[in-house]
Amino acid sequence: MPVAAEPARSKVPERTGRAALLVAAGIFLSRIFGLIRQRFLGHYLGLGDAADAFNAAFKIPNFLQNLFGEGVLSASFIPVYARLLAEGDEREARRVAGAVAGLLAVTTSIIVLCGVLATPWLIAVIAPGFEGAKRELTITLVRVFFPGAGVLVLSAWCLGVLNSHRRFFISYTAPIFWNLAIIATLIAFGRSRAQSPLAIAAAWGSLAGSVLQLLVQLPTVLKLVGRVRPSLDVAAANVRTVIHNFVPVFVGRGVVQISGYVDVVLASLLPAGAVAGLTTAQTLYVLPVSLFGMSVSAAELPAMSSALGDEQEIGEYLRSRLDAGLRRIAFLVVPSAVAFLALGDVLAAALFQTGRFTRADSVYVWGILAGAAVGLLASTLGRLYSSAYYALRDTKTPLRFALVRVTLTTGLGAVFALLVPPLLSLDLKWGAAGLTASAGIAGWAEFLLLRRNLNRRIGRTGLPAVFVAKLWCSAIVAAGAAWGVKIFVGVAHPIPLAVLALIPYGLVYFGLTTAFSIPESRTVFAAVLRRR
Numbered sequence: 001m002p003v004a005a006e007p008a009r010s011k012v013p014e015r016t017g018r019a020a021l022l023v024a025a026g027i028f029l030s031r032i033f034g035l036i037r038q039r040f041l042g043h044y045l046g047l048g049d050a051a052d053a054f055n056a057a058f059k060i061p062n063f064l065q066n067l068f069g070e071g072v073l074s075a076s077f078i079p080v081y082a083r084l085l086a087e088g089d090e091r092e093a094r095r096v097a098g099a100v101a102g103l104l105a106v107t108t109s110i111i112v113l114c115g116v117l118a119t120p121w122l123i124a125v126i127a128p129g130f131e132g133a134k135r136e137l138t139i140t141l142v143r144v145f146f147p148g149a150g151v152l153v154l155s156a157w158c159l160g161v162l163n164s165h166r167r168f169f170i171s172y173t174a175p176i177f178w179n180l181a182i183i184a185t186l187i188a189f190g191r192s193r194a195q196s197p198l199a200i201a202a203a204w205g206s207l208a209g210s211v212l213q214l215l216v217q218l219p220t221v222l223k224l225v226g227r228v229r230p231s232l233d234v235a236a237a238n239v240r241t242v243i244h245n246f247v248p249v250f251v252g253r254g255v256v257q258i259s260g261y262v263d264v265v266l267a268s269l270l271p272a273g274a275v276a277g278l279t280t281a282q283t284l285y286v287l288p289v290s291l292f293g294m295s296v297s298a299a300e301l302p303a304m305s306s307a308l309g310d311e312q313e314i315g316e317y318l319r320s321r322l323d324a325g326l327r328r329i330a331f332l333v334v335p336s337a338v339a340f341l342a343l344g345d346v347l348a349a350a351l352f353q354t355g356r357f358t359r360a361d362s363v364y365v366w367g368i369l370a371g372a373a374v375g376l377l378a379s380t381l382g383r384l385y386s387s388a389y390y391a392l393r394d395t396k397t398p399l400r401f402a403l404v405r406v407t408l409t410t411g412l413g414a415v416f417a418l419l420v421p422p423l424l425s426l427d428l429k430w431g432a433a434g435l436t437a438s439a440g441i442a443g444w445a446e447f448l449l450l451r452r453n454l455n456r457r458i459g460r461t462g463l464p465a466v467f468v469a470k471l472w473c474s475a476i477v478a479a480g481a482a483w484g485v486k487i488f489v490g491v492a493h494p495i496p497l498a499v500l501a502l503i504p505y506g507l508v509y510f511g512l513t514t515a516f517s518i519p520e521s522r523t524v525f526a527a528v529l530r531r532r
Contacts, residue, residue: 026172027290033179038283039352040186041202046356047273047280049134050195054202055279056127057141059264076245079390080238082164092238094225099239101157102230112150116143127275129268137196144203148210155210158217165224174213181209248395262410263435266417271429277361278432281368284347285376285436288336293380296325297387304391315458318388322461325384330377330463330471331520335509337376338475343482343501344369349491350498359491364429371433375440378447385450397453405446412438467518474512478505
């Protein structure tokens, strides 16, 4: 008598709305503390040489964290581990978790040691425009940052385990402790030390914070996994699958990181303050990417990876999840992009304009944010499409398209940063805005390639044109209302201006999207009313 096939998980869709909300809440809290950290850095270091050195130095060991960290592990480890949990094989899941932890620990330890020894050569490659005392300070800072980046890689392993068990909040709030350590160091030594010694002290605070970020996650991880034993077992089939998936994502992540470092190299060739301005703007424009793109993608990846059934059932399941996730992301990212374009100076001034960070610095950061607004929607939507590929155990296709993106970013970045400003009779420092705009154009190319290829495999996905048009119209009208408030109030008082401009901006946007009968707007209002 034939045995009935197990029903596909796609027929009973897992609800990830609450999971996405937990991820968004955790990321929001973490990013808020990140903004506070950046405000303190701006207050004490401004956009001078010490700030340039600090931000450039952190980029270099951060390469290690991003290569081995959250994004790569999420793509390679979570699909295998989550599927084992879905099948009830906890023993094998524990074995895989231990092997991944052991392999990560050994690999990152070797790379950290090599990185510390090779720092002077790394500086010559990454920041060739730094000379003299500025270069020596950057070398010192990199050597302090490197071990902390290694610890954060192990913290990313904890995140992979926690997310697979649907424990999202703790993994995304753990970076708060890293930010708190840096903030505490700046407060403790900010008044008694000159800028360069203070930057070094803040780097040691970052190292201490990395250890704290790992320690706050470990108790819950050990409770979920049990007696996990780190090992170097590469013989098990599931461990080999993780490694097989890891390599393309690792290369793809490395390619994207190289693109980020090309930006640092180009920014180091611009006038002083370009690297710090780029980093300051980044703390703002990654916020919607993290809050709305990462939260939905992180919640969806374990759910999509747990889908069971034949190819057609899994395709149907992924299409439904993708379309719903894309709508949620776009509803919140579109107004973020318009806000950066129209109100970037208001945001930058309210968050950073204090101490050595001046009104001119706020306007400079606004220009960089306006460039970032070009590709903000594409970057966030692309994250969800990449998660769908990873759920299908396909890590090579996103790699190919990442190569396209990096090639475009590098070529366009050089043109927009170094050649376009003189052609437009602009100060060369505005080339930093050209870097973010070129990255945005490349992001759209990558997103379109990801969508087209996936649609061929699982069927049509994407956002309806009418839906997108309603979002952009609502955000533009809302920005007009906020701009009127800005003109009336003036820019002399940054924080009151931000409050008075952004509140009507949000109200008009939500009001118009509700009038357009957009379901996501009503969902937000319903959630707020329930909580009240």
